[in-house]
Amino acid sequence: MSRQFLTGHEVVVQACIDAGATHMFGYPITPGTEILSGWIKRAQEDRSLQYLQTEDEIAAGFCVAGAVMAGAKAFTATAGPGTVLMQDAMSMSDGMRLPFVVIVGQRGGPSSGTVIYSQQEVNLAIRGGNGEGMRIVFSPSTVEELYRLTRRAFNVAWQYRFPTVVLTDGYLLKTKQDVSLDFVGGNVGAEPLVSEKTQKNIRNIYTFEEELYEELMKQKEDFDAMAKDVVESEFYCGNEVESKKYKVESCDELIISHGIVAAAARDAVDQLRSQGKNVGLFRPITLSPFPKEELNEIVRNVKKIWIVESSMGQLRDLVKQNIDFTDFEKIPQVDGLYKPAVGIETEEIVNLFV
């Protein structure tokens, strides 16, 4: 692990190259532009890397869909209103089970909104298509995790054949910082998904309603089977991180947050615990599939839940959908700090507990 001074954009580009990606299609939009320009720069040094700057995000998305069908490890990067346009190709990829990989840099919305930061694209990333939202969505909290999850995105997309989103933001992407990247790990290979010779095709439209129903039920079965391998979360209550076995008894109040806000929340937990307060943090690393079992195991033992996010409640809705209160002895109170389109600092989270 060598120490480097890099932006999140540079880390993403490195992760894509290390994951074996060969093609990028994109349309520039802040805060994702430097992923495209950074990839182009690398492509000029390495002729095996290909790119195309398309006329808009719709074209970029369908280029990715076409390239992956032909067996190329392709991806795109977008943000905000670009993520809206990207839904057309992503929805087709939902239906055809394409290993479509997209890095999303969330920015303030609706519409053009602001250009750097938000956490308002959670719904869009998971359920932006006209279907059931069977996508894999990662939410990295640190730049090291941004690297690891970008690499992982290609692996899970090609192994399980579900569209995969790395949901990040301009704070993580634009911050330049000291990073030590872990380059270890293998890559899942890519292969053509269609074949002219053997007339192997993928359907995108169905004549009979029952046919589509059957296909969707099979997709759901595959999605649930995949979820067991892919779902990731972290429970933090002080210096010990145990991702599998939780020390639930040591936490009265639980903060739930994701992405970079969870990094600030983690810092807040350290400060609060040093003041003797029994506070923990639950952080979904995969927003989809959601770490439902892990969440329920923890919340059944806490008195109060604090949702902290840079949105009016997109994470809260996910959490509420996934808590099963049926056999709870006592239902925890749910409160939150919802700040759409602005950042949340450690001090603000600490102040919730004064």
Added chain:
Amino acid sequence: MILKILLSGDGGQGIQLIADMICRVSFEAGWHVTSIPNYGLEQRGGVSLNFIQISDKKIVYPKFSKPDVLLIMSSQARERTEEYQKDSKDIKILDIKEIEDNLKKNNVSMQSYNVFCLGMITKILEEKNICKKEDVFTLIEKKLSTKLGWEENKRVWGFSILN
């Protein structure tokens, strides 16, 4: 130890350039460093900010609301950073307004104001044992010596560091 520096000025004044130099030198000296720029939609004329943190521990969050050092290079920037001055105890404010007369008296060209400001911040970095002024100069030389106005920048640097 954590030092939080907020740089502010008009787009084109060279805020991002000096931010890069402060961070690069601190990184080379072995510190944990984060730096995040902030600017609006304007292609030019807007306020340009950079939030820098230098620490002996890993830094988790790049933004902050209470800087230890605030550099203000324009009136627009002064207005924009007003909220960062409230409730900041022991904040050190380096305001171009306070030193402009002195800069004019010494014929410092406006293109070199950022280098002068970098000198003022370098003095703080040296005071805090973060890096040495020679290291900053080596980097400035590397980045700027082939560019227009180098002689002036070199003179301004010396003037800034000695005053």
